[in-house]
Amino acid sequence: MNARDAILQRIRSGLSTGAPVSPPPVPEVWPTTDASTEQLIERFTGELEAVQGEIVRCATMQEARQKLATLHGESQWQRIGSADRPLCRELAGDLPPEQVVWAQEGWASNEIGELSAGLVAAERLLADTGTCVVECGTPEERLLCYLPPVCVVIARVEQLAEHLPAAWEEIARRTAEPDRRGEFVLITGPSRTADIEKILILGVHGPKRLVVILVG
Amino acid sequence: MIASTGGPAPRQDDPPYQRGEPAALFIPCYIDQFYPKTAEATARLLTRHGTPVVYPDEQTCCGQPAFNSGYWEEARRVIRHFCNVFADHRWIVTPSGSCAAMCRVFFGHVDPDERIVGVGRRVFELTEFLVDVLGVTDTGATFPHKAALHIGCHTRRELGVVEPPQRLLQSVRGLTHCELPNVEECCGFGGTFSVKMAGTSLAMGQTKVENIVKSGADVVVSPDISCLMHIGGILQRNAETQHIQIKHIAEVLDAGVE
Amino acid sequence: MSAENLHLEGAPFLKRENAGLYEPAGSKSLGEATERSSKHNRAIAAEIPYWQDWREAARQIKSYTVANLDKLLVQFERSIAARGAEVLWAENAEEANQLVLQIAREHDVQSVVKGKSMVSEEMELNRTFEAAGIRAVETDLGEYIVQLARQRPTHIVTPALHLSAEDVGRIFAETLDEPFSANHQHLTNVARKHLREEYLEADMGMSGVNFAIADTGTLVLIENEGNGGLSTSTPPVHVALMGIEKVLPSINYLPVFLTLLARSGTGQKLTTYTHLIHGATPGRKLYIIILDNGRTNVLKDPAIRASLHCIRCGGCLNACPVYRRVGGWAYGWVYPGPIGSIVTPGLVGLDQAGTLPFASSLCGACHEVCPLKIDIPHQLVHLRHRAVNEPSPMNSAVDRLTWKLWAWAMSGPKRYRLAMKAVRLGVRLARFLPWHPGKLGAWTRGRELPKVPGPAFRSRFSRNPNANRNDPR
Numbered sequence: 045m046n047a048r049d050a051i052l053q054r055i056r057s058g059l060s061t062g063a064p065v066s067p068p069p070v071p072e073v074w075p076t077t078d079a080s081t082e083q084l085i086e087r088f089t090g091e092l093e094a095v096q097g098e099i100v101r102c103a104t105m106q107e108a109r110q111k112l113a114t115l116h117g118e119s120q121w122q123r124i125g126s127a128d129r130p131l132c133r134e135l136a137g138d139l140p141p142e143q144v145v146w147a148q149e150g151w152a153s154n155e156i157g158e159l160s161a162g163l164v165a166a167e168r169l170l171a172d173t174g175t176c177v178v179e180c181g182t183p184e185e186r187l188l189c190y191l192p193p194v195c196v197v198i199a200r201v202e203q204l205a206e207h208l209p210a211a212w213e214e215i216a217r218r219t220a221e222p223d224r225r226g227e228f229v230l231i232t233g234p235s236r237t238a239d240i241e242k243i244l245i246l247g248v249h250g251p252k253r254l255v256v257i258l259v260g
Numbered sequence: 261m262i263a264s265t266g267g268p269a270p271r272q273d274d275p276p277y278q279r280g281e282p283a284a285l286f287i288p289c290y291i292d293q294f295y296p297k298t299a300e301a302t303a304r305l306l307t308r309h310g311t312p313v314v315y316p317d318e319q320t321c322c323g324q325p326a327f328n329s330g331y332w333e334e335a336r337r338v339i340r341h342f343c344n345v346f347a348d349h350r351w352i353v354t355p356s357g358s359c360a361a362m363c364r365v366f367f368g369h370v371d372p373d374e375r376i377v378g379v380g381r382r383v384f385e386l387t388e389f390l391v392d393v394l395g396v397t398d399t400g401a402t403f404p405h406k407a408a409l410h411i412g413c414h415t416r417r418e419l420g421v422v423e424p425p426q427r428l429l430q431s432v433r434g435l436t437h438c439e440l441p442n443v444e445e446c447c448g449f450g451g452t453f454s455v456k457m458a459g460t461s462l463a464m465g466q467t468k469v470e471n472i473v474k475s476g477a478d479v480v481v482s483p484d485i486s487c488l489m490h491i492g493g494i495l496q497r498n499a500e501t502q503h504i505q506i507k508h509i510a511e512v513l514d515a516g517v518e
Numbered sequence: 519m520s521a522e523n524l525h526l527e528g529a530p531f532l533k534r535e536n537a538g539l540y541e542p543a544g545s546k547s548l549g550e551a552t553e554r555s556s557k558h559n560r561a562i563a564a565e566i567p568y569w570q571d572w573r574e575a576a577r578q579i580k581s582y583t584v585a586n587l588d589k590l591l592v593q594f595e596r597s598i599a600a601r602g603a604e605v606l607w608a609e610n611a612e613e614a615n616q617l618v619l620q621i622a623r624e625h626d627v628q629s630v631v632k633g634k635s636m637v638s639e640e641m642e643l644n645r646t647f648e649a650a651g652i653r654a655v656e657t658d659l660g661e662y663i664v665q666l667a668r669q670r671p672t673h674i675v676t677p678a679l680h681l682s683a684e685d686v687g688r689i690f691a692e693t694l695d696e697p698f699s700a701n702h703q704h705l706t707n708v709a710r711k712h713l714r715e716e717y718l719e720a721d722m723g724m725s726g727v728n729f730a731i732a733d734t735g736t737l738v739l740i741e742n743e744g745n746g747g748l749s750t751s752t753p754p755v756h757v758a759l760m761g762i763e764k765v766l767p768s769i770n771y772l773p774v775f776l777t778l779l780a781r782s783g784t785g786q787k788l789t790t791y792t793h794l795i796h797g798a799t800p801g802r803k804l805y806i807i808i809l810d811n812g813r814t815n816v817l818k819d820p821a822i823r824a825s826l827h828c829i830r831c832g833g834c835l836n837a838c839p840v841y842r843r844v845g846g847w848a849y850g851w852v853y854p855g856p857i858g859s860i861v862t863p864g865l866v867g868l869d870q871a872g873t874l875p876f877a878s879s880l881c882g883a884c885h886e887v888c889p890l891k892i893d894i895p896h897q898l899v900h901l902r903h904r905a906v907n908e909p910s911p912m913n914s915a916v917d918r919l920t921w922k923l924w925a926w927a928m929s930g931p932k933r934y935r936l937a938m939k940a941v942r943l944g945v946r947l948a949r950f951l952p953w954h955p956g957k958l959g960a961w962t963r964g965r966e967l968p969k970v971p972g973p974a975f976r977s978r979f980s981r982n983p984n985a986n987r988n989d990p991r
Binding site for chain 3: 297329341444
């Protein structure tokens with residue numbers, strides 16, 4: 045008998061003394077309130093900053109492009125890398141190759157590591173926790189989130205949801221799609237650790253800075 | 261089989277207490293032998309508030325030491341005797357939270373027999389009986405001391421008894437309440453744990469004593485004398501803390517009432 | 519199961535008799551840090567009105583999961599295989615190690631980066647890699663530190679909690695050839711620099727699994743450092759290790775678990791990174807190893823089955839006054855603290871770890887904070903009962919006889935009175951003894967004995983002619 049069958053058989057015989065249990069209902073985690081977009085923006089900003097993230101608000105994508113340029117200059121970035129996604133193209137599509145490299149198959153990890161920042165697009169933003177939901181379909185997109193020292197997330201206010209349960213139906217539906225690969229990563233602030241004496245330090249392996257450019 | 265869903269242990273308070281119904285005293289062995297004044301105070305408190313007490317003198321023990329050590333068959337023997345002694349008593353009151361917890365929560369683990377579980381459920385800790393059953397919140401006591409209240413873990417978590425001792429203590433005249441830092445942390449007694457893991461037990465007890473000193477109390481009051489034996493033992497061992505007394509809450513609630 | 523992995527030295531809790539030993543061997547930083555965490559996490563929980571509802575919901579979901587474990591594992595296997603993953607099964611640590619080595623050989627693996635995985639500690643996987651000449655580096659900062667120090671982790675969430683910043687500085691200076699520093703930021707930067715190289719060169723990345731979602735075929739990994747994301751995306755091969763109990767029936771149940779785990783484990787609303795991995799990333803290979811390693815033994819005993827609900831948040835460790843003083847090594851194996859005291863005997867067997875369930879005052883703080891409402895104290899007394907009846911270091915004919923005598927004395931009023939007379943005499947005489955043996959000595963080492971007052975209560979009461987002894991009315 046192979047390991048799989050042996051284990052399954054042992055599970056069945058171990059459980060034989062148990063009564064059947066029916067699947068519990070999906071619990072309501074947080075109730076959804078009638079928050080306005082302004083309130084959601086305020087909440088998101090507060091939560092993001094509480095986990096040491098940064099927010100750059102822009103009325104239009106045009107303004108966002110200007111602010112990205114400013115950020116680029118102030119932070120003394122060299123080249124940034126970007127996921128090849130519609131929102132990213134809208135923001136950085138006009139930038140020259142000396143400033144932005146677009147994610148491509150076979151892109152080497154150490155090249156990604158040498159970039160000054162990684163630009164990714166949010167699928168949703170969660171106001172109550174300051175979270176960005178990012179889709180990474182390829183290894184290169186995944187590495188863009190983790191390797192460069194700064195992670196920049198471009199998002200529109202329409203993408204704001206109150207909290208995880210409010211966005212969950214969509215996340216669950218898309219996760220269930222059989223052809224989906226890669227990952228959804230829920231990013232809440234820059235990388236951190238408290239492994240030495242429980243003192244909080246940012247940027248241990250992942251990015252030291254997380255910047256959300258919010259348009260709308 | 262243990263089917264635990266958490267929450268304090270159910271108790272038998274239905275049909276509700278009728279004025280004048282007697283209560284049977286269950287006095288744990290260590291109170292009977294080493295702190296008889298606590299038992300006397302318990303009897304007086306109940307009688308004074310309209311509950312005649314009876315003391316079935318064939319009683320011995322609730323079986324907890326054997327149970328906690330894993331010797332359930334041996335505990336069952338003692339539990340059976342307990343149930344025989346208290347079978348015909350509707351209300352059973354004991355000045356010990358940990359013994360009440362043993363009866364209400366753990367009798368059923370040892371023997372699911374309805375009769376045994378039923379007797380167990382009728383055991384009440386003293387302060388919960390006074391407050392929840394008799395509706396007493398002021399015992400008319402006077403105890404002019406700086407007192408810190410320590411509630412034993414079984415009383416706090418298995419029985420869910422926290423408010424009754426607090427409320428009763430509030431009514432005591434002259435008593436200055438001293439807040440214990442980290443009041444919920446275990447004192448380290450834990451029954452045989454106190455000798456099986458003596459080093460850790462002592463370390464925990466020493467922290468409790470440090471917190472008692474921080475609180476400024478000159479008396480430690482508790483519904484659990486087992487904890488107090490351990491805390492008191494440490495207090496007495498060190499010259500700087502020897503002046504701090506231990507007192508079972510029954511004695512405080514009975515103090516200065518003529 | 520063999521327990522060569524049990525570390526008896528420095529684990530007083532695994533010894534049968536230790537009344538003479540002074541157990542606490544934790545460290546000041548561990549004690550203070552866990553207390554801080556505990557207070558913080560309790561505050562976070564207290565501010566939420568739904569906390570108790572979430573706990574109960576999670577308990578029900580895990581209860582359902584365990585009751586249907588075989589079907590759910592089969593469903594998970596199918597779903598994630600459909601997403602390009604290869605699923606392997608291992609009955610024990612030995613088999614799991616062999617599977618990992620096989621995969622490593624197939625892919626010409628020279629170096630491995632490892633994310634945090636308690637299962638890999640059960641397997642002692644790093645020893646296996648070492649023996650096979652494969653370089654394996656822990657990437658979780660705490661695990662990295664203890665690996666460099668050649669020590670074992672002391673806490674399941676914060677493995678290096680027993681070390682001060684100075685300790686870490688010394689370890690880095692010695693093993694990484696770095697100048698000494700005790701500055702937290704600087705030390706973290708050093709680790710970042712060194713591990714960055716490791717990620718980029720590694721041939722294989724390993725991780726644990728926080729939740730394995732059966733209906734969608736999703737691997738859920740949660741972390742704060744980013745090492746989980748990096749070690750599973752830089753190398754071409756990702757191997758995920760999971761115990762059989764890690765499966766969750768549906769993606770719809772995930773939000774409540776993410777919320778409970780983050781708040782109970784680290785006092786956060788959500789961890790920095792929550793990865794929902796949809797099978798194999800294109801261009802990368804994903805293997806999942808499902809491990810039993812004694813969990814089916816735990817399943818057999820209904821009274822401890824709920825220990826399989828544990829989501830490894832570490833909340834019970836932070837709340838436990840015993841753990842705080844003795845640290846993780848006292849528990850002798852992978853899982854310390856209250857959860858360790860029930861999981862270790864379950865997985866390793868009572869014959870090896872039968873003393874662990876006794877290393878507790880049964881205070882119940884763990885049960886109070888456990889996000890899954892696992893009733894640890896109740897499971898502990900149940901395991902004590904099993905330990906004295908089954909082959910274990912606590913199964914003792916002498917103890918049994920003593921307790922039988924005790925029960926005999928305590929089940930008859932006359933015998934009880936006689937026994938108590940003896941005890942009172944003993945306590946009175948003890949004051950005159952120059953030295954106290956055994957358990958008596960364990961008490962008096964740090965405590966005075968109670969004074970023996972006059973007559974016992976029962977004799978005082980019976981002297982009162984008005985006392986109503988037996989009339990129940």
